[in-house]
Amino acid sequence: MRLLLIEDDERIARMVGRALHEEGYQVSHAADGPAGLHAAQAEPFDLIILDLMLPGMDGTVVLRKLMERDPRQRVLVLSAVPEVATRVACLELGAADFVGKPFSLDELLARVRARTREGAPGPASERTMPSPTGSTAIANTIGIVEVTCAEAAAALPVVTSPPATRHDAACPRRRS
Secondary structure, eight states: OOOEOOOOHHHHHHHHHHHHHHHEEEEEESSSSHHHHHHHHSSOEEEEEEEOOOOSSHHHHHHHHHHHOTOOOOOEEEEOOOOHHHHOOOOOOOOEEEESSSHHHHHHHHHHHHHHSSOOOOTOOOOEEEESSSSSEOOOSSOOOEEEEHHHHHHHGGOSSSSSSOOOSSOOOOOO
């Protein structure tokens, strides 16, 4: 698995990079916003770990540009920004996760494993469709997950792009 670490604090970058390498990841590092964006656009990465307070270009700008280019790109934000509104904004922009500094290295590694595990959902990847079994299914970039009608209805607010939800006899269309 290939990871990109965009972090300007050299001490944190060395510590995180070494730990990820010991976990078996191939890690590339960029120390500022423009270099990180360039690296992310030059080659594919399974996960990007992104600081927000970067020289040259703010991390939220980097995140926005990454999501515009590929909304399925998995990005884990690692930042000391304390405001909940900023954390929420990053998740709304498409970040798959947010870890605040100071952080536990064990927790960060667990979150990286969770985000790179086969089948882990990426941002903006879920769609709903009828299932061959007659129930409703939610499809993401990895595969199809069978869900009940109630679960599909609960997922509808997060489904933001075509194909639109289709219903079958097992899940009658609700009237608005």
